[in-house]
Amino acid sequence: MRQEREHRLMQAVEDPDIERDDLYLLLDGAALPALQIIYQHDDEPRLEPLYRGTRHESMLECSPILYSLAGQHLMWQNRERWQSAGLLLKSAASIDELASHLRSLLSVRLPSGELAFCRFYDPALSERFFDSLTQDELSAWLGPISGVWLTTEHSEWRGFTTNQISLGRTADDEGWFSIRPEHLVHWQQQERQRFIQRLINHFSADDFHEKSAPELEAVVKQRVHEAETFGIEAEQHLLAYVELALQFPDAIDSPEARIGLTNKEEAAEHRLARIEASLLGLHG
Structure with missing residues (x-):
């Protein structure tokens, strides 16, 4: 033991x-x-x-x-x-x-x-x-x-x-x-926690989300977990997803947006680019 x-x-x-x-x-x-x-x-x-x-x-x-x-x-x-x-x-x-x-x-x-x-x-x-x-x-x-x-x-x-x-x-x-495999899992978890903290610090400097610190932390953690279930895993893509979710929380949760985000046959960066264009009204 x-x-x-x-x-x-x-x-x-x-x-x-x-x-x-x-x-x-x-x-x-x-x-x-x-x-x-x-x-x-x-x-x-x-x-x-x-x-x-x-x-x-x-x-x-x-x-x-x-x-x-x-x-x-x-x-x-x-x-x-x-x-x-x-x-x-x-x-x-x-x-x-x-x-x-x-x-x-x-x-x-x-x-x-x-x-x-x-x-x-x-x-x-x-x-x-x-x-x-x-x-x-x-x-x-x-x-x-x-x-x-x-x-x-x-x-x-x-x-x-x-x-x-x-x-x-x-x-x-x-x-x-x-x-040991346990070491690798432990370090991966630490890296994920450090990344989430960097996201929280990054978005804390902005005021467009109008959230308290505890609310922002909860939203960032929720959105990161959500993105990972969509197969969005690279740090730059997670950053882009969380930023869109903070700016357009209702629109990104719409059925139309979810259909596009959950299509894992399409590369994550392409899904995010298309959703961002749609949310910003940039079509064509």
């Missing part, structure tokens, strides 16, 4: 203490010029590109970079340069041992058995990834890592620490961590 966690893992925390000698920075080399930023702040950095010596070495120029941050005040003072694309890791392991363990996590095994990149070093994904793991999965994934910190889009630090550390893996073990 899997041991599920009852609460979210990441919590609001104070700024990490960079004086400690077990603090590392993991930068997303695909999101920023990681090596350039490091060398601009440290003449003799201790670092490891994670793609070095792996099957991903042909992409070394965009490799995630593991860097020893201990006592590097200049790098820390200019953290706005990198904090949106980096994680702070606490580990008593050497930089070589930690890099080897992280290399084993560059790819994960999907339920189909295929390998897929895992961008765990992207703060935009990290919190959701860690929160989706069971306690046993998290402990195995962390290995010698005893703390993880990241910043939110509002530059607030969030993180967690643990005493349940274990030996790290080696780069040759890449793909050992398996993704």
Whole structure:
């Protein structure tokens, strides 16, 4: 039986203490010029590109970079340069041992058995990834890592620490961590919720719908679910449908409009274009 966690893992925390000698920075080399930023702040950095010596070495120029941050005040003072694309890791392991363990996590095994990149070093994904793991999965994934910190889009630090550390893996073990179908379902649900919230925020800025915030949220959720039953699933098409439904709620619920919207033999964008033209009186 899997041991599920009852609460979210990441919590609001104070700024990490960079004086400690077990603090590392993991930068997303695909999101920023990681090596350039490091060398601009440290003449003799201790670092490891994670793609070095792996099957991903042909992409070394965009490799995630593991860097020893201990006592590097200049790098820390200019953290706005990198904090949106980096994680702070606490580990008593050497930089070589930690890099080897992280290399084993560059790819994960999907339920189909295929390998897929895992961008765990992207703060935009990290919190959701860690929160989706069971306690046993998290402990195995962390290995010698005893703390993880990241910043939110509002530059607030969030993180967690643990005493349940274990030996790290080696780069040759890449793909050992398996993704369960439940993980995929969980992430899909999260993405859907985030999209619906973006829709709510988008339409909250408009005043044509004349709805209170709770009413708008209820209508957006209802209309998204409705569109999905019509086979309208792409985000841009859902946005277009919800906007039409807010502008023309009665007309879009008419039998004539429903016949056109539910015709799944026609592409969603064509159905929406035709319905929009009809609602706006643009015929011919």
